[in-house]
Amino acid sequence: MNIKPLSISTILLSGLVSFSTIATTEVAVTVDDTATQETKFNAYLETLKQEAKEKGITDATIQAAFKDVVFKPHSVKADNNQPEKKLTLDEYIPRAVPAWKIKQAKRLYHEHFDDLKRIGETYGVQPRFIVALWGVESNFGRYTGNHNVVGALSTLAFDGRREALFRKQTIAALQIIDEGHISAEDMKGSWAGAMGQCQFMPTSFLAYAQDGNNDGKKDIWTTTADVFASTANYLKTEGWDDKYTWxxxxxxxxxxxxxxxxxxxxxxxxxxxxxxxxxxxxxxxxxxxxxxxxxxxxxxxxxxxxxxxxxYNNYNVLMHWNRSYYFALAVSTLADEIVDKN
Structure with missing residues (x-):
């Protein structure tokens, strides 16, 4: 059983032990807890590896994916401490869609217009919404996270609060590596396992990711055409109608x-x-x-x-992507600032 050590101030106030005893005791308990946790985590990884094998993941992928995986306390802490402060829309929208982001969105829209137009017509999605999602999700690919995805997902599965969800995501991440879309070493993402420039969870990748430049890979980390096609495919699959706006x-x-x-x-x-x-x-x-x-x-x-x-229903589709009124309104607001050529 893990026992959380009392704080130094609490024990000092009780007058029961000396400061030197407190320091020694607390460090000993902390080290013991950490060692126990690591042992339990490593044992848990073995169950994930076994499940992966049973689902057809190759030994080479399993070995590469778990090679450098360690318990990530940051992921658990972040999952348990989501921000509680709620901004109003009048506060949130200017922060989520500042003038500099609008300027960048317009520039990148024109810079990538040939790909955006082709992909937009293929999937029936207005290019400005593809760019807006790109901008709000990852600041046009600049902020995608640098966490080991398999490590982050394994940690959250081990934590147990939402084990079934994150265990499923871990297996999906292994499948993506096994299919050759990205190496285990390069599969980076957020503390929660969201990946690439469109921040897909692994199961979303398997369901929606597309090869936008026909090179045989679905690379949402570095290939913008794949990012655009994957985003458009998600929207279209979930019911987007390009006859209307949001x-x-x-x-x-x-x-x-x-x-x-x-x-x-x-x-x-x-x-x-x-x-x-x-x-x-x-x-x-x-x-x-x-x-x-x-x-x-x-x-x-x-x-x-x-x-x-x-x-309209297109807004409802954006809510499938992220179940936040604020997120969907930020994307919609940014899209409205981008002028379509067609």
Missing amino acids: GRQIQVPHGIDPELQGRDAEKGKYLQEWQKLGITNLDGSSLPKLNEDIKAWLIMPDDEAGRSYLV
Whole structure:
């Protein structure tokens, strides 16, 4: 049984032992706990290796993937200490989509336009949304994480809080290496195992990653064409429709029924139905009358006092990518700042 050592200040206040005894005792317990943890972790790795073998992963891949794997306390600490402070959208959007990021997004959009146009047409996704996701997820590939993915995932599986999830992700990571898309040494990602410039978890990689430049590999770490194609494939597979955008910021009448909010299927209404309920564009003008009306959902992430939006199904697809209203609105906001050529 691991016993957490009492703090020095707590024991000193009790007046039970001397400072020298405290220091010696605490170090001994900490070292013993660490050694026990490492032993248990190494034993757990053997169960992962055995499962991998049973699922057809080669011995060479298993040996290479686990060669330098050690317990990663940082991953456990980060998983247990997610940020609690909640920003409002008025605070969050300028931070997530600052002017410099908009400028970079426009530049990179034009720089990679040939690939983006080709991939956008292949998958039916507007290129500006591909670039926006790229920018919000990894700052256009600059921040992808430098953690050993197999090590991070094995640690989180061993921790036990969400063992089934992270054990599955570990096996998926091994399959990716085994298929030759990346070496074990080069498979780097976040503390939680999200990988590459589009920050796919390993199971998402297996489901959605694409070879965008036809070189036989799906490289979301260094090959932008693969990043773009993988992003577009995810969106299209989850229901993206390039005939439409994501939604619009709107004004709602004071005292609107809060039960109208939400993205449940039955809460979707056509734009003109929302118009009749007193909802307008942000500038007070009428909602558009389209040849083919589109269903929209009302969301007010910061309650009625904050920003309000009518969102379309494409926004719901962005929520499949990341279940955060704020994340999806950051991507949508950045996409709106990028002008399509077509």
